[in-house]
Amino acid sequence: MTVMRDEQARFLAATTFDRNVVVTASAGTGKTTLLITRLMHLLVKSPEATPLSQVVALTFMNKAATEIKIRLRECLESVLAPDDSLAARELWDRYRLSAADLRTRYHFSADELQDRVEAALGELENSQIGTIHSFAAHLLRLYPLEAGVDPRFTPDEEFVFDDFFTREWREWLDGELGGAGGRQESWKRVLRATDLAGLELFAKALVNDLIPLDALKNQLGGELAPTLRSWLQQKQQRARELMPASRDEGRKLRQLETLLAAAGRLFGHVLSGGPAGMGELDAELRTLLEQKDGGAKPPAGWSEEEFAEASGLVRTAKAVIETDHAFFGDLLELLEPFAARCRRRFLDAGYVRFDGLLARARDLLKTHPHVRARLKRQFKAILVDEFQDTDPVQYEILLFLAEHEDRLAETWPSVLLHPGKLFIVGDPKQSIFAFRRADIEAFQRVRQMVEDQDGLPLTLTRNFRSHGTILAAVNQVFDRLIRERPGLQPRYDPLEADPDRKTGAQTQGVELRLVTPALHGEEPATLSAEEGVEAEAEAVARWLKQEVIGKEVLIERDGRRRPVDPGDVALLFRTFTQSWEYLGALRRHGLPYVAEGERHFYQRQEVIDLVNLVCCVQNPHDQVALLGLLRSAVGALTDREVMELVAQGPLDYRGNGPSGLDAHPKAAYLKSLYAVLASLHRDCPLRPLPDALDLIFERLPVLELAAASSHGEQAVANLWKVRALADDLVAQPGMTLAGFVELLKARLADPPDESESGLAEETSREAVRIMSVHKAKGLEFPIVILVGLQAGTKPPYEPIQVQQDWSTGTLGLRLGDHCAFRGPDATAESRQFPGLDHGRNRGGSDRRFHHEDGHSRRSRQASQGRTQEEGRRAASRSQGV
Ligand SMILES: Nc1ncnc2c1ncn2[C@@H]1O[C@H](COP(=O)(O)OP(=O)(O)OP(=O)(O)O)[C@@H](O)[C@H]1O
Ligand SMILES: [Mg+2]
Known part of the structure; x- marks a missing residue:
């Protein structure tokens, strides 16, 4: 049915x-x-x-x-193939398309069909x-004049913009904070509440073309937006209605009731004075709402529902009181001219951001x-x-x-x-x-x-991608986890297996593999997090080598059976940070792999910085590289400090640096950095390439700085990738540090496309595929391994946000602990920036599940238990699966 x-x-x-x-x-x-x-x-x-x-x-x-595009081309070509060909049969099986059916349905001849198909093929590209x-x-590009862009503009995926912004920001800041800047008082006020780094991030968020600056100014300075007004009125009304009638009889109010009354007053205050008037709030009301809470249980005479609603109103009031419009007013007054100028200049330079x-x-x-x-x-x-x-x-x-x-x-x-x-x-x-x-x-x-x-x-409802055994597991887990919440979480509809499915791995289903350390005597050994990852990586690689690749059997569409190739296996990561260990393990077991996600790899700042550093270490005369290094996070010099340094003599880290170095404001730091570079220059060439990189990572905080940068996780993973490249190249004849430097420089100048591991072509069946879960979206593999399931997820908290809510048109602002009064959209309210109804929203975002099916005809999960005991716990947890 x-x-x-x-x-x-x-x-x-x-x-x-x-x-x-x-x-x-x-x-x-x-x-x-x-x-x-x-x-x-x-x-x-x-x-x-x-x-x-x-x-x-x-x-x-x-x-x-x-x-x-590829699939459409295949369909167009197959529809012209003879009716009894394999291509035509596939076309019917998957797409329910056949030449005969189309001809009867639309009453045309074979020639007419051919003409239409050929016309489409001609237009495809x-x-x-x-x-x-x-x-x-x-x-x-069709309407450059109306769109206000240069018709030859280049779309920019943030790589050009990042640099551009940094330059613009510094230039502007120099002007503002230098003697000539005329807004010292506003600056002082703002800087008392936040720091320059926070401001820079906030300014960057404001430069986003999707933020309407005028609307933002209005929202902060002007009247309450109508949506906010009616929402607040509703809250105020509910606060009134919930107050028990006994209140009028002179009975002493209970804490929740006092708070509810305070919440009602606060809503009234904002309704009459606007959010900017919050500064004049009476101190008693503020202290009450900031410091007290309504308790965990309903007071006598209150039902559970009334209590829950009243507590919600009090929470909302607490969030409202946290908002700080005066601060954002100052901030916007300072930053708006910069944001507008930066946008204009980037456009004038011929770029449009995504x-x-x-x-x-x-x-x-x-x-x-x-x-x-x-x-x-x-x-x-x-x-x-x-x-x-x-x-x-x-x-x-x-x-x-x-x-x-x-x-x-x-x-x-x-x-x-x-x-x-x-x-x-x-x-x-x-x-x-x-x-x-x-x-x-x-x-x-x-x-x-x-x-x-x-x-x-x-x-x-019918799923064609995965085996029934996988779907059953997926249904069982998600049916329990996903609870419908209007506007936030859609209902879970169970997936149905395709009853005709015959293809895939012979052994079907979901396996949970636990990696636990061997027992030493009676005591289970404990593993550190790193050791745990290493152990899991090793176990996965060994398992693939000994039991899966070449051993397991796959059944193809035409019924043929063949052993599993490396390319039939995908290793999926929740984050890429730890992939290095797994790549190392695969290498040790001689398993070829290809890792996804390397586009623009050689344009990443941390990779460029590392290449500069390696160049410096290898060649002390490379002044350009040293300059790059000094301006990077490791050198941490401003352009002005670099200029001062250059004025004191040639750039050279050997010896004690130039004679005038002592006069430099960062002399002490530069001397220690120079000493480390000199030691690396001495020691690195004597070691195998990967060890030389390890030594660099050991003596300079390259990885730590990358981890602390924005997109830190990705940055660290990218640095590990350079390290992995060194590992891959070490066996090549004549691969010295100098050779490595040449190769890196060549790649910086002319970055290769996409896949970078150099061991296998992306499409071949010869390499295990390594990618993040997100990248795997829509791809299909007979065997999928989810690794590192024990690692936690990142908290969904972003300290800086400027975002517009689509439904209400209101803008949300957040900078560190400061936030601005923001819209009441009924749903995903502040996954992005906690504003109002903070607590509820956090809960909402946590409870919203990301769901994808097993991707595969057979899915395996590896999880590492840090101790035997934890291992057992994980195993029992998995019984649901
Ligand atoms: N009617 C069908 N009969 C047989 N196989 C099908 C049919 N429709 C799709 N498939 C196969 O099922 C698999 C999944 O199809 P498809 O990628 O279109 O699903 P999807 O719903 O778009 O998935 P996703 O949600 O991941 O985007 C593919 O291998 C496809 O060839
Ligand atoms: Mg799809």
């Missing part, structure tokens, strides 16, 4: 052309496949086939977009099948009716995959484009959609880009919008 419904839903999704369609379904249920099936129908259908040039098909990641960012860039692409494309459509009208006519079909990762600004772009041709709405909520133009598929449970503002509430709002306008909502 469900199979029938599932088939029916797939059929409707692929062939309903007069209504908009939203498909919501879990991982591996064939959403992307379905999108391609629909695309095929659109391209060939009769009457009114849609040429590929009038189609936009979008997804979030480059890789996924390329995948769609220039089609708008890509990421939303590439599409936004395309729109800006967020800028979106913000500008949205503004282009929103504020230029003739452009929107023309683009609406040009694009007849819009298909979006991974809709849950599409963020609110992107929704706006898509909604404006999908608008009815005869309409022109001013804002996105009032858009009337063109019937049949929009096709979206997604799975809110898989939303992995919360940090990029993707938001379940937004997803649900758009889906509701489509449904309310006669759209067709569909769901799929």
